[in-house]
Amino acid sequence: MAAVLPKPRRRGSAGKPGPSRALRVGRLLLVPLLASLLLLAVAGGLLRAGLPVGGGVLVGQAAAQHAALMICGFFGAVVSLERAVALKARAAFAVPLLALAGGLALLAGWPQAGALAFTAAALGFTGVNLAIVHRQAAPHTIVLLVSALAWLTGNVRLTVGLHDDAMLASWFAFLVITIAAERLEMTRLMRRRAAAQPLLVAVLCALLAGAALWSALFGVALVALALWFMSFDIARQTVRAKGLTRYMALCLLGGYAWLAVAGVAWLGLSLGWASRDAALHALGLGFIFCMVMGHAPVILPAVARIKVQFDAAFYLPLALLHASLVLRLAGPAWRPTGAVLNAMAMALFALVMVRAALRWRAMERARS
Template sequence: MTGLPPPARIPLLVLGLAALLTGVLAGLARLGIAVPDFGAAQAGIHAALMICAFFGTVITLERAVALEGLWGYLGPAAAGFGGLLLILDAPHWVAQSLFVGAALILLLGSFQVMQRQFALFTVTLALGAVCWLLGNLLWFVSADLQGAVPFWLGFLVLTIAGERLELTRFLPARAAAAPSFIAVTVLALAGMLFTPIEPERGLQIFGAGLLALAIWLLVFDIARHNARQQGLTRFIAVCLLSGYLWLALGGLAGLAGGFAAGDALHDTAMHAIALGFVFAMVFGHAPIIFPAVAKVNIPYHPFFYVPLALLHASLALRVAGGVADSLALRQWGGLANTATLAVFIATMLVSVIRGGRTPARRRRGSNRGPGLD
């Protein structure tokens, strides 16, 4: 059975983008910046909008396209409509139920992938889905959104790590790679699972696991080799390597207690990972993922480095504000983060228009090349 045709996937992307827009406005409201009422009203669920509604929709949609079955699209539909219900101020339990359902669909899809190919990277992807499911269940049962955040971060980090791990098979075999990956993943999972029992210690262990995972990615990922290439291949590698540095900073801040709500390093720990690491991955992989999902062409252009540079500069400003305990710097950093996302989206839209005008013979090879990821 084939999946949804590309035009039918667009409404799911629109739901995800609506969650992104509202989540960004909610994040600005948390910084004390005046935003439209519909964004300010969601300040308390900023993390749910960004992770469950936006990333949940995008990740489950990508997985559904890969599985090529109609049932897989129930995942992005559930996550997208869950975000819409949050925006419309529906009772939280309804949206929470949809997020639980979306995570279950993602987990079932992950099991199907494991049946096709049982490997360390497919197990890691499944563990990422488990983390999302556990976080959603925790939020549903206890209404403790803050307690769900480590599980949600685990969902994003393990999903990305699993996809990166898959590509290490193109490198010469290194005996230490798999055992060390298992060790750092177990450390992060142990901290996450220990958090509901002993929050302070569990969050510190979780931070240590993320720091160790960042070091593993910097050492073993194929991005180090691809940084010596040209064009899109090099751009993706730069995105990845810079993102790993932010993951390391976030893990280090978490190890110092930054994952605890109210800690002076909380904003640094959270956004080094959720913005610096995760969005660097988004910027790098968008020219590959969006064409696969929406069947559009996004030819590489050196301007792609502009939103990436803005991402790092704006986040550095925000982190500096957190370290200096300066609300003004954090606010300017938050506004610059928002502008960065706007520049990135505009860049992708212009690229799609450019891609539509590219002659077919050139288009076939525009985003291809050895060692693409």
């Protein structure tokens, strides 16, 4: 399976089928595995929020390993799959498979095997990003390499038994820095101010130092990064556009607001505030899932070769995500209800994406 998603080639002279068939088979295998992992991780999160979720031992394992399943298993596989498609090297597809294997091992009750698989995935992901930097040594590719090292740091801590806030912060740094790299790349489409890149480097250095040493610094760095996004990101301009471009900009700007909330909550943790749930979910749901909702209509066609037809329905799960997070963070009494609505927002987004893909296919058939 490590070679199921290479760049399609034409049929060879010997008449052997190219990898397009393997590509389709790979999608058929990877998509349900990723969906199942996400579904179980969400169910585990609901159980942690105090909701009576069925599923027995499997959901119990998902609850115990909720953060690892979401960040290392699901997002680790998705992000590394996108990088593998960009690199177009068959060996790179081993990385998302290792991330998935780590998630399955955790669900099976083998935490050490899962940790080792995640560490191997992060090592491979570091190698993939080194290859990308070698091919294109640009600021955003170097930042992507830093994100891989942050993921590796968190996974090493998991493997050696350091299950602490520094491990969680390193995992989150992996995703946050990945997003920062992608947004840094997008700033080339606008007039880049001279201060933008040095400021981002300083903020990311503070973020990494905070992840390793001090949660207060990590929180301050998250707030600073939110301010950097709001000051320099192209979404400030594209929000005036229409259609998909405006929707993406609104996802991004809303996510940046939640990033600032998460930073304040992480800072509060060091001051003794009861803000742990806000710190984790304003970042994991408010920021990261807003980024997912904004980028999925563009990334899905590039990675899975599934085109979607955008319409106003995309705003429904986005609005529900924001509302459910506000409710969740309103207080402990509202946390279970907010968690259920968080899950409903993610499920609704999946349905909207499926509907958009079917609409595109129907339009293409009508044209032909």
